Amino acid sequence: MRKNLTACCIMMIALALAGCQNDDTSGTPATGVINGDNGVDDAIDITLPGTNPDAKAKETSISPMFKGPARKLVAPNRMHMTQDGWLLVTDSKTGMVVRIDPMDLRPDQSMRVVGTPISVASRENEIYVGTRKPAVIKVFSNTGEGIDLLARQGEIGIPADLAVDTEAGLLFALDGKVGDIKVYDVVTRTLIRVICKGELLSPTSLAVNPARGEVLVTENGKRKSFGSIPSAVQIYTYTGNKVATISGGSSEISFGAPNGIATDGSRIYFADVFRKQVIVVDRDTLKLVELLGTGDAFVSDLRFPQDVVTNGAGDVYVTSKLTKSIAIFHGGTP
Numbered sequence: 287m288r289k290n291l292t293a294c295c296i297m298m299i300a301l302a303l304a305g306c307q308n309d310d311t312s313g314t315p316a317t318g319v320i321n322g323d324n325g326v327d328d329a330i331d332i333t334l335p336g337t338n339p340d341a342k343a344k345e346t347s348i349s350p351m352f353k354g355p356a357r358k359l360v361a362p363n364r365m366h367m368t369q370d371g372w373l374l375v376t377d378s379k380t381g382m383v384v385r386i387d388p389m390d391l392r393p394d395q396s397m398r399v400v401g402t403p404i405s406v407a408s409r410e411n412e413i414y415v416g417t418r419k420p421a422v423i424k425v426f427s428n429t430g431e432g433i434d435l436l437a438r439q440g441e442i443g444i445p446a447d448l449a450v451d452t453e454a455g456l457l458f459a460l461d462g463k464v465g466d467i468k469v470y471d472v473v474t475r476t477l478i479r480v481i482c483k484g485e486l487l488s489p490t491s492l493a494v495n496p497a498r499g500e501v502l503v504t505e506n507g508k509r510k511s512f513g514s515i516p517s518a519v520q521i522y523t524y525t526g527n528k529v530a531t532i533s534g535g536s537s538e539i540s541f542g543a544p545n546g547i548a549t550d551g552s553r554i555y556f557a558d559v560f561r562k563q564v565i566v567v568d569r570d571t572l573k574l575v576e577l578l579g580t581g582d583a584f585v586s587d588l589r590f591p592q593d594v595v596t597n598g599a600g601d602v603y604v605t606s607k608l609t610k611s612i613a614i615f616h617g618g619t620p
Contacts (some may be wrong), residue, residue: 356384356392356393356394356395356396357377357380357382357384357393357396358393358610359375359377359384359393359610359611359612360377360379360380360610361377361378361379361380361607361610362375362376362377362384362592362605362606362607362610362611362612363375363376363377363378363404363405363592363593363605363607364376364404364405364406364447364448364491364546364592364593364605365406365546365592365593365594365595365603365605365612366406366407366408366448366595367388367595367596367597367603368408369408369409369410369452371388371597372385372386372387372388372394373385373386373387373388373595373603373612374386374406374408374413375406375605375612376403376404376405376406376415377403378402378403378404378418381398381399381400381402381403382396382397382398382399382403383396383397383399383403383406383413383415384396386612388597388601388603391611391612391614397426397430399415399417399424400417401417401418401419401420401422401424402417402418402419403415403416403417404416404417404418404444404445404446405445405446405447405448405459405460406448407448407449407450407457408428408450409450409452409455409457409472410452411427411428412425412426412427412428412433412472413425413426413427413428413430414426414436414448414450414457414472416437416442416445416446416447416448416459417445418444418445420439421439421442421443421444421445421463422435422437422438422439422441422442422445423435423436423437423442423445423448423457423459423470424436425475434475436457436470436472436475437459437468437470437477441468441477442459442461442463442468443461443462443463443464444461444462444463445459445460445461445462446460446461446462446489446490446491447459447460447462447490447491447492447546448460449492449493449494449501450472450494451494451496452496453496454496455471455472455473456469456470456471456472456478456524457469457470457472458470458492458494458501460489460491460492460503462489462490465482465484465485465486465487465488465489466480466481466482466483466484466485466486467480467481467482467486467492467501467503467522467526468480469481469524479525479526481501481522481524481525481526482503482520482522482526483526485520485528486503486505486520487505487506487507487515488505488506488507489503489504489505489506490504490505490506490544490545490546491503491504491544491545491546491547491556491593492504492547493547493548493549494549495549495551495569497551498551498569499523499524500521500522500523500524500529501521501522501523501524502519502520502521502522502547502549502554503519503520503521503522503547504517504518504519504544504545504546504547504556505517505518505519505520505544506543506544507534507542516533516534516535517533517534517535517541517542517543517544518531518532518533518534518544519531519532519544519547519554519556519567530572532554532567532572538573538574539565539567539573539574541556541558541560541561541565542558542559542560542561543558543559543560544556544557544558544559544565545557545558545559545591545592545593546591546592546593546594546604546605547594548594548595548596548602549569549596550596550598551569552568552569552570553566553567553568553569553575554566554567554568554569555567555578555594555596555602556594557588557591557592557593557594557604558591559590559591561577561581562579562580562581562582562588562589562590562591563577563578563579563580563581563588563591564577564578564579564588564591564594564602564604564615565577566578578602578604578615579591579604579613579615587604587606587609587611587613588604588606588609588613589606589607589608589609590606590607590608591604591605591606591607592604592605592606592607593605600616601614601615601616602614602615
C-alpha cells in the first residue's frame with residue numbers, strides 16, 4: 287500500500303514537472319524591466335507571459351533612442367531636429383532632453399542630463415548637449431549613454447546654443463558668456479578655431495547654413511551711455527568674416543529680442559520674444575517675407591518663444607516656454 291502511494295506521488299510530481307517544461311506560455315515567469323533614470327517616476331515595462339516583447343516595445347514607444355520614459359515639457363528651451371526627423375528639446379527646469387514626435391508633437395522619450403541642459407545638437411549616432419553647471423559640452427550615444435566631453439570645464443563660458451554641419455563634421459558652439467563662437471571637429475574632439483572674438487555683444491542663438499558656409503547669430507542689443515545698440519541678426523562665414531547684418535531697428539523689420547534662429551538655405555527664421563512671432567527673411571535680399579504667429583499676448587501660440595527649427599518641407603517648429611509646448615506652422619499657418 288505504501289509502495290503504491292509512493293509511486294503514485296512520484297508519478298504526479300514527474301507529470302507536473304513535465305507540464306511546466308512543455309508549457310511555453312503559462313510556465314514562463316513575468317520579467318520587469320525599468321526604463322528610466324535613478325528610479326524617479328520611471329516607466330516600468332512588464333513583458334507578460336505569452337506576449338511578444340517587440341510588440342510591447344512598439345506599444346509603449348520604447349525604441350533605440352533614449353531609455354527614459356516620455357516627459358511633459360515644463361520649460362522648453364533649445365531645440366534641434368535630428369537627421370531622421372525627431373525633435374530634441376532641452377528642458378532646463380526638469381534637467382531633461384526630451385525627444386518629441388514631429389507629427390503629433392507629443393513627448394516620446396527622454397534622458398536626464400546632469401548639469402542643467404541648455405543646448406542640444408546631433409550628428410549621425412551622437413548627441414551633443416551643452417550644460418550650464420558645469421559649463422561643458424557632453425557627447426552621448428543615440429541611446430543616451432555618455433561617451434565623452436567635447437568641451438571641458440574652463441574651455442567654454444556658457445554653451446548657449448549649438449549647431450552642426452553634418453557633412454563637414456563641425457560643431458559650432460555659441461559662448462554666451464564671452465561672446466564668441468567656438469568651432470569643434472566632432473570626429474577628433476578638438477577645438478579648431480574661435481571666431482567673432484569681441485564682436486558679439488549679447489548673443490542668444492545661432493544656426494549654420496552649410497550650403498553657403500555661413501553662421502547666423504541673433505543678438506539682443508544693448509543700451510549704453512553713448513547710445514542704443516539695436517538688436518540684430520549677424521551673418522558670418524565659417525572663418526569669422528562678417529557677411530551681412532539684419533538690424534532690428536530698421537523700419538521694415540523691427541524686432542527687439544531675437545532668440546532662436548534657423549535657416550533652410552533660402553530663408554532665415556528667428557523668434558522675437560517681444561513680438562511673440564517668428565520673423566521670416568529672404569537670405570538673398572534680407573527683406574521681410576512674412577511673420578508667423580498672431581503676436582497677441584493672450585491668444586498667441588508663442589509666449590516667450592525660445593527656439594526655431596525647420597524640416598526643409600515648409601514646416602516651422604517653435605518652442606514656447608510659457609505655454610510649455612511646441613507650436614508648428616505649415617506655410618505660415620499654425
